[in-house]
Amino acid sequence: MVAKNLNTLLIVDDEENILRAVTRLLLEEDDIQVLTANSGSEGLKILQAHPDVALILSDQRMPGMTGAEFLQQAKSVAPEAIRMVLTGYADINATMDAINKGGASCYITKPWDDGMLVQTLTEGIQRYRMTMENKRLSALVQQQNAELQEWNKGLKSRVMEQTMRIRQQMEELRLSGEIATRNWQNTILAFSSAIGLLDPMARSHSSNVSAVAEESARKLLLTSEEVETVRVAALLHDIGKIGMEPSIVGKNPELLSDVEQAEYTLHPVRGQAVVDVVEGLRSAGQLIRCHHENYDGTGFPDRLAGGDIPLGGRIIAVADYIDGVIARMGASFTIASVMEKVKKKAGSWFDPELLSTIQDVATGHYIVLGQQSLHEEQVDPEDLCPGMVLAREVTSGTGLLLLNKGATLDAAKIHSLKRYYRLDPPAQGVFVFVPAGQTGS
The missing domain is CATH 1.10.3210.10 (Hypothetical protein af1432)
Known part of the structure; x- marks a missing residue:
């Protein structure tokens, strides 16, 4: 069921002037309904009656129940709501606690810029609405997927199903903007x-x-x-x-x-x-x-x-x-x-x-x-030929890296190797790949 209160915002703060100030700013925005509470316990009671609020803005430093504690409990009552924390500069550690435990998506510092505050809150509400719309679309996609079952026996069916799953993952990624890195990589691999x-x-x-x-x-x-x-x-x-x-x-x-x-x-x-x-x-x-x-x-x-x-x-x-x-x-x-x-x-x-x-x-x-069909062989620098591929990196006698493993030898590289083997000779020859049953000479 899609939530009805798509534009409802709950503000929790023990300071009445903060509640009035934020409410006054939001009254100028169309269709935004504001609920207020002056403590975490009162905020939880309001959430019980309005579990489909779009956004929760909570002060961090409140008597009785901190913002982090309130948001942690609010997450179980209104799991889809966007959660934000209002905090002073001195409360950064507590703010991180609100983000980690309470699932807050961001924090807003006091004093705030009115324009930035309104923009942040309205964008949060919009993100909630997009999430709800995504749920509706997902339900529609699931219904449509049932119609694709008749294609399961054919190649075209498997491609269509794969494409539908990918499109759904990509749409969820576009709407939420916060999907985990693991899911992002899995989507790309899919x-x-x-x-x-x-x-x-x-x-x-x-x-x-x-x-x-x-x-x-x-x-x-x-x-x-x-x-x-x-x-x-x-x-x-x-x-x-x-x-x-x-x-x-x-x-x-x-x-x-x-x-x-x-x-x-x-x-x-x-x-x-x-x-x-x-x-x-x-x-x-x-x-x-x-x-x-x-x-x-x-x-x-x-x-x-x-x-x-x-x-x-x-x-x-x-x-x-x-x-x-x-x-x-x-x-x-x-x-x-x-x-x-x-x-x-x-x-x-x-x-x-x-x-x-x-x-x-x-x-x-x-x-x-393709190493299973190749083996490495040690070759004297004088016997190197263009086109040979290094099986190991080549270093000089004093440890200077000359060429990386996998490098393909040409005339210039061979000339350079011969010169280094005369100036700073290693203890061994050059190791190259050759096909099994053949030699590098």
Whole structure:
């Protein structure tokens, strides 16, 4: 049952002048009903009669029952109500107690600014109304879910159910704004796994792209917030494919017909639209939209070029392409052969400035995934060859880090290693990965 008193506010304070002052401010607001109590015990009695109040504002320092104690008991009587505490600057520890035990969403200090006080209280009431509306919508969604049961035997049914659950989670997130971090991450993971219902071969694709893109962003010295945006966008970059024909989803994009290509090019925009309902995902949505833009401006959907493509989008584009090539090559792939394909598109599809960093990250990532078919071998620096991949980090004799594990050797790196082995020789050679049954020499 949806509460009737959607605009009712209860103020609890032992000072009558405080009650009158706050009540007078709120009388100027339309449709707000104000209830007052001069003690915690009186406030509980009022809540018993009005358990559906929208917001409770309680003073912290009151005789008999503190604000923290009152709010803790009020939570069991009116669990949906937004709770706030009114406090002086000297009561910060008690205020934290009210937040932790009483579930207060915020505190307002005395003396207050009238405009800020009214804004805070009206926004709290609006949040309560949105929560109640969300409950009504959730009940409606549950009713509609019953109509989807007849689809349970088909693939389309499973995708629709997954999408409905995701939309419900995302709507709850948008309305409440205070969902726990664990649920936030689970929602993102649910989004990223939805495409797997259409294309089982792609179930690990999002996680691989995200792992490579996130670590590449970190090595490229993006801020922690930017790295997190890249991680989330990479996990969700293909969410716009939900609803697309499975035959298109699982097909090499370079082999699509004109009709299929027209449908395929819509998924970046659809993906952005899906996540745009959540304010916290809008920056990730921008990267989702541009992950198929080409560096030379020939990509889609907006034909952005060069630096006009957000850096995170340029990173995800390379990581996405690498994992797609590996998936199509299957067990026959080698990182060197994949990166050769990537390098051929440098300057046309991909930003050439990023490739060295992403190559090192991707090499380390996919070697870890495929280590069961590789073994490491110690090689003398003089016997190193371009294309070899480091199985261990390389340090000089005095402990200076020369190269990280997973780095792919080229002529410049080999030359540098040989020089360090002459100047500051380690006690052992260089360890590289080689396929089982082969040697590095």
